[in-house]
Amino acid sequence: MPRCGASRQVTCVNTFLNALGLDLSALQGYGPLLLHGTWVTLKLSALSLVVSMLLGLLGAAAKLSPLRLLNLPATFYTTLIRGVPDLVLMLLIFYSLQGWLSSLTEFMGWPYMEIDPFVAGIVTLGFIYGAYFTETFRGAILSVPRGQQEAGASFGLSRWQRFRYVVFPQMMRFALPSLGNNWLVLLKATALVSIIGLSDLVKVAQEAGKSTFNMLDFLLLAAALYLLITSASNYVLRVLERRYNQGVRGMTR
Secondary structure (H helix, E strand, O other): OOOOOHHHHHHHHHHHHHHOOOOHHHOOOOHHHHHHHHHHHHHHHHHHHHHHHHHHHHHHHHHHOOOHHHHHHHHHHHHHHHHOOHHHHHHHHHHHHHHHHHHHHHHHOOOOOOOOHHHHHHHHHHHHHHHHHHHHHHHHHHHOOHHHHHHHHHOOOOHHHHHHHHHHHHHHHHHHHHHHHHHHHHHHHHHHHHHHOOOOHHHHHHHHHHHHOOHHHHHHHHHHHHHHHHHHHHHHHHHHHHHHOOOOOOOOO
């Protein structure tokens, strides 16, 4: 979508939605808000993915560590997160963080501070889906033959160099199918963040539907936008799979 000045925002939004084949007459002026909500959803998903992958790599390393001091907390983390519904975890984490922050500001004599819903959404989703990425990376690392790392060590590569040049490219080939699935689930889970006050795509669609008494059309539009994003994501995932499967016999095309 081309960059547009503030005075041309509505025109650009209408052009974009027309390209999707959507009926603009039913939007009743909510097009810019819907596009903004879509952008918030995309940013929230992308940043939560980064946090999830970092936690996943750390969690996988901890679970594969022979040290019980690292292994046991990582095992407890993945067991807890995967056993409790995402909605319950989101409410627990959000209100717990807000409660701790309120207690801290009161103890220190600072002014009351409220957690930004966008930041809370990133932290919450990243923490929740970090557990799923932990298991994904753990399984992928175990799929890389140990002899590959031993060969790298024989060439004088450091531990970090072996991970970067030997383990990571090969583990990604095994991890990508599960990573892609986790990404799509994470993307759809951003809809839950609307319950803590973030104006994402779902929140905007709900407010527009209530204001216009046309809830069905706005929810269908939100579903269509999510489908568009997931379809684009599937294309990117296929490109990544082809890249990391180069030279592998029997690669799926």
